[in-house]
Amino acid sequence: xxxxxxxxxxxxxxxxxxxxxxxxxxxxxxxxxxxxxxxxxxxxxxxxxxxxxxxxxxxxxxxxxxxxxxxxxxxxxxxxxxxxxxxxxxxxxxxxxxxxxxxxxxxxxxxxxxxxxxxxxxxxxxxxxxxxxxxxxxxxxxxxxxxxxxxxxxxxxxxxxxxxxxxxxxxxxxxxxxxxxxxxxxxxxxxxxxxxxxxxxxxxxxxxxxxxxxxxxxxxxxxxxxxxxxxxxxxxxxxxxxxxxxxxxxxxxxxxxxxxxxxxxxxxxxxxxxxxxxxxxxxxxxxxxxxxxxxxxxxxxxxxx
Numbered sequence: 001x002x003x004x005x006x007x008x009x010x011x012x013x014x015x016x017x018x019x020x021x022x023x024x025x026x027x028x029x030x031x032x033x034x035x036x037x038x039x040x041x042x043x044x045x046x047x048x049x050x051x052x053x054x055x056x057x058x059x060x061x062x063x064x065x066x067x068x069x070x071x072x073x074x075x076x077x078x079x080x081x082x083x084x085x086x087x088x089x090x091x092x093x094x095x096x097x098x099x100x101x102x103x104x105x106x107x108x109x110x111x112x113x114x115x116x117x118x119x120x121x122x123x124x125x126x127x128x129x130x131x132x133x134x135x136x137x138x139x140x141x142x143x144x145x146x147x148x149x150x151x152x153x154x155x156x157x158x159x160x161x162x163x164x165x166x167x168x169x170x171x172x173x174x175x176x177x178x179x180x181x182x183x184x185x186x187x188x189x190x191x192x193x194x195x196x197x198x199x200x201x202x203x204x205x206x207x208x209x210x211x212x213x214x215x216x217x218x219x220x221x222x223x224x225x226x227x228x229x230x231x232x233x234x235x236x237x238x239x240x241x242x243x244x245x246x247x248x249x250x251x252x253x254x255x256x257x258x259x260x261x262x263x264x265x266x267x268x269x270x271x272x273x274x275x276x277x278x279x280x281x282x283x284x285x286x287x288x289x290x291x292x293x294x295x296x297x298x299x300x301x302x303x304x305x
Contacts, residue, residue, distance in 0.1 A: 028053045032064040033140055034109075035165030042159035042175045044152060056147040060164070063143050067135055080135050080142050080248065087138070087252025090268060090275075095256030096227045100134035101127070105230075108223040109136065113214040115221065121230030141205055141251030144169035148247075153201075166206060169247055170199040179294070184279055187238035194287060195279070195297030203247035207254035208239030208281075226259050235261035238283045243293060244276035262288065266304050278304075 026049040028039045037060065044052045063076065087095040101124045107113035116124075135142075144164050152160045152171045159172040161180050170180040179198035186194040187208040197204060209222035209232065226233040240258040242250040253276060257265040262280050269278055269290055277292040287301035295301075 026050050026053045028057050030057050030061070032060050033067075033136075033143070033165060035140070037162070037164045039147075039162045040160060041152070043157060043172075044160070045155045045157045047151075052151050055151050056162070059146055059150065060143045063139070063146065067139055076142075080138055081133075083142065083246065083248035084135070084138050084252055087249060087256055090253060090272060091256025091260060092264070092268075093256075094227060094233075094259035095137065095252040096128075097133045097135060097137065098128040098130060099225055099227055100132045102225055102230050103134055103136075103223070106221065106223070106225070107214070108212060109134075113216070113221075115216055115219075116230070125227070125230050137255050138248050138251045140164045140167040141203065141247035141249070143167075144203060144247035164247075166211075167247055167251060168199070168204045170202055170204075173200050184241050184281075185239075187281055188283075188285055194281065194299060195289075195295050195301070197241075197243065197279070198294040199243065202243055202245050203250045204241060204243045205247065205250040205254045206239055206241040206279075207258045209233075209258075210238065224255060224258050233259040235259060236283055237261055237265075237280060238285075239279075239281045240265065241279035242276050243278075250276065266290075269304070 026041045030037055039053055039056055041049045041053050066073065066076065084097045102121060103109060105116040105120060105124055144162055144167050147162060148169050148171050152158060157172065159175055161171065162169045168182050173179055179200045182197045182199055182204055183193040184195050184197060184206065186192045187210045190210060207224060209224055211223065213220050213222040222232045224233050235258060237258050240254045242254040242257070244250045257268065262282060265278060265280060269276065273292060277290045279295065280288040287297065287299065288304050289295045289301055291303050291305045
């Protein structure tokens with residue numbers, strides 16, 4: 001549910017390097033899961049970079065087709081559900097893949113937007129079940145995990161970065177040995193950024209109400225639904241960026257923590273700081289970063305500890 005134009009903006013600040021691979025990375029840009037995806041490979045030990053890139057594209061496109069056709073393999077379904085369940089448990093149930101009928105009622109995913117009646121939403125919430133699941137909130141993160149584990153990761157010296165519709169997956173470090181640098185988009189002014197993260201062998205995923213929304217009768221409704229009400233979440237947050245080792249978990253957490261709001265999100269982080277870190281941007285522009293991150297910004301921000 002996180003489209004490329006409204007999620008993380010990757011900025012690859014590569015120093016000049018004499019190695020041919022650093023000067024001439026293999027890149028792929030393709031469309032899958034309703035978004036433009038990009039992949040840049042600098043090195044993959046023991047493998048041809050172009051072949052590895054093609055394998056990643058094929059892997060993601062096949063997963064997207066399987067999910068769309070509700071024909072995902074048992075292994076993929078089990079793994080996505082495992083991460084969805086962990087995100088559900090870590091977010092007090094605010095990331096919930098059984099919200100599929102509610103999301104459809106709003107028109108998110110189809111583009112046929114409307115504001116459902118309150119009684120319709122309550123009926124849909126009451127009838128949710130595990131036979132009607134929407135993996136859209138975790139699929140891109142899972143796809144990045146598949147790519148990094150099966151094709152791009154696992155060996156020292158590998159160097160690549162992918163942006164799967166705003167779900168950033170950094171494998172290894174830059175060719176110059178320094179961390180990848182990824183800018184976090186400003187949700188209040190999406191043409192600019194609010195700071196830069198340094199990443200090595202991890203994923204970074206952002207959720208924000210600015211990413212997908214529509215306006216009816218002068219009111220704007222965004223796509224991040226509160227499972228308690230069936231309406232778009234009103235938590236005081238404009239965006240949540242989660243950084244952790246697993247893209248699928250980061251994907252789910254960013255949505256669920258957005259629904260919960262700043263204070264509860266930080267409480268959960270303090271209880272689980274070994275699993276993830278956060279960049280929180282409030283609707284008033286206030287910026288909070290947890291102390292496990294290497295983050296720079298030209299604006300003032302609070303460091304949570």
